[in-house]
Amino acid sequence: MIYTITLNPSIDYIVEVDELKLGDLNRMTRDLKLPGGKGINVSRILNRLDAPNTALGFVGGFSGQYIEDKLHAEHISTDFVHVADDTRINVKLKHGEETEINGQGPNISTEEADALVAKLSQLSKEDVVVLSGSVPPSLGAHFYDRLIEVCKQTGAEFVIDTTGPALLKALADRPLLVKPNHHELAELFSVVIASREDIITYGRKLLELGAQHVLISMAGDGALLITPEEVYHANVPKGTVKNSVGAGDSMIAGFTGTLVSTHDPIEAFRTGVASGSATAFSDDLATREKIEELRPQVTIVKL
Ligand SMILES: Nc1ncnc2c1ncn2[C@@H]1O[C@H](COP(=O)(O)OP(=O)(O)OP(=O)(O)O)[C@@H](O)[C@H]1O
Numbered sequence: 134m135i136y137t138i139t140l141n142p143s144i145d146y147i148v149e150v151d152e153l154k155l156g157d158l159n160r161m162t163r164d165l166k167l168p169g170g171k172g173i174n175v176s177r178i179l180n181r182l183d184a185p186n187t188a189l190g191f192v193g194g195f196s197g198q199y200i201e202d203k204l205h206a207e208h209i210s211t212d213f214v215h216v217a218d219d220t221r222i223n224v225k226l227k228h229g230e231e232t233e234i235n236g237q238g239p240n241i242s243t244e245e246a247d248a249l250v251a252k253l254s255q256l257s258k259e260d261v262v263v264l265s266g267s268v269p270p271s272l273g274a275h276f277y278d279r280l281i282e283v284c285k286q287t288g289a290e291f292v293i294d295t296t297g298p299a300l301l302k303a304l305a306d307r308p309l310l311v312k313p314n315h316h317e318l319a320e321l322f323s324v325v326i327a328s329r330e331d332i333i334t335y336g337r338k339l340l341e342l343g344a345q346h347v348l349i350s351m352a353g354d355g356a357l358l359i360t361p362e363e364v365y366h367a368n369v370p371k372g373t374v375k376n377s378v379g380a381g382d383s384m385i386a387g388f389t390g391t392l393v394s395t396h397d398p399i400e401a402f403r404t405g406v407a408s409g410s411a412t413a414f415s416d417d418l419a420t421r422e423k424i425e426e427l428r429p430q431v432t433i434v435k436l
C-alpha cells in the first residue's frame with residue numbers, strides 16, 4: 134500500500150483576474166477551491182490511477198474538514214491527525230502568469246506530531262511512503278529526518294519531494310525516488326546548469342548519494358529518468374497549459390503508482406510524464422482519461 138504524508142495541506146484557492154493592479158481593487162473573473170498540498174495531490178492522482186493509497190498528515194479546523202470531505206467524496210482513504218489550528222489556504226493567482234502565495238501552516242503540538250509518528254510506525258516493508266511538501270515551522274527543520282528514521286525501522290520504502298538540505302540529507306537513506314526540477318537541482322548543488330549534460334552530471338550525483346531512481350522534470354521541455362544503468366529522456370505531449378499547480382506531484386504519483394504495480398521504471402516514467410502534462414493541461418488535477426489520452430504521445434529515448 135502507498136501512504137502519502139502531507140505535513141502542510143492547503144485549500145488551494147485559485148483566483149483569476151484579467152489584469153492585476155497592485156494597490157487597487159481587483160475583481161475575480163473566475164475562482165476555484167481545491168484540496169491541496171503536495172502529498173494530497175499525489176493521493177488524488179494515485180486514486181484516479183486505481184493505485185490503493187491512504188493520505189496521512191495534519192488537518193485542522195473548517196479548512197481541514199473541507200479537505201477531508203473533498204477527499205472522501207473522491208473515495209480516497211485518509212487517516213489524518215486532527216490538529217487544533219486551521220489548515221492553511223494558499224492563493225494561486227492567475228493573471229497571464231501564475232503567482233502563488235502559500236501560507237506558513239498551522240501550529241502543530243508535540244502530541245499531534247507524535248500521533249503522526251505513531252501511525253507511521255505501524256507500516257511494514259510492503260509499504261511505500263511518499264513524503265511531500267513544506268514542513269509547518271512549528272515542527273522544526275528536521276521532522277522529515279524523524280519520519281525517515283521510522284520508515285527505516287519499519288522497512289517501508291520512501292519517496293521524498295522536498296528541496297535543499299532536507300533532500301540532500303534524505304539521500305543517504307536510499308529513497309525510492311527523488312524528483313527535483315532542473316532549477317531545484319542547480320540550487321541543491323549551488324551550481325549553474327547550462328546544458329542537458331550538466332543536468333545528467335548532477336542528476337547522477339543524486340544516485341551516487343543514495344537515490345534509487347532520479348527524475349528531473351523540466352516543465353514543458355521534457356524530463357529525464359536517471360537509473361544506475363541508463364539515462365532516458367522523455368518529450369512532453371503538446372497541449373495548452375491551464376494550471377501547472379500540482380504537475381510535479383502528478384508526475385510523482387504516476388511514476389510511483391506504476392513502479393509499485395509493474396516494477397518497470399520506463400513504464401513508470403511514461404505514466405509520470407503523461408500525468409504531469411495531463412495536470413498542466415487541466416484546471417484541476419488530471420483525470421484518468423486525460424492521462425490515458427496523453428500516454429501514447431510520450432516518447433522515451435535512451436541517451
Ligand atoms: N508547459 C508544460 N507542458 C507540458 N507538460 C508540462 C508543462 N509543465 C509541466 N508539465 C508536466 O509536468 C511535469 C512536472 O512539471 P515541472 O517540471 O514544472 O515540475 P515541478 O516544478 O515540480 O511542478 P510544480 O511545482 O508546478 O508542480 C513535467 O515533466 C511535464 O510532464
Ligand SMILES: O=P(O)(O)OC[C@@]1(O)O[C@H](CO)[C@@H](O)[C@@H]1O
Nearest residue numbers: 143169170171223235266267379
Ligand atoms: O508550500 P508547499 O508545501 O511547498 O507547497 C504547497 C503547494 O503549493 O504545493 C501543491 C502543488 O505542488 C499545492 O497544492 C500547494 O498549494
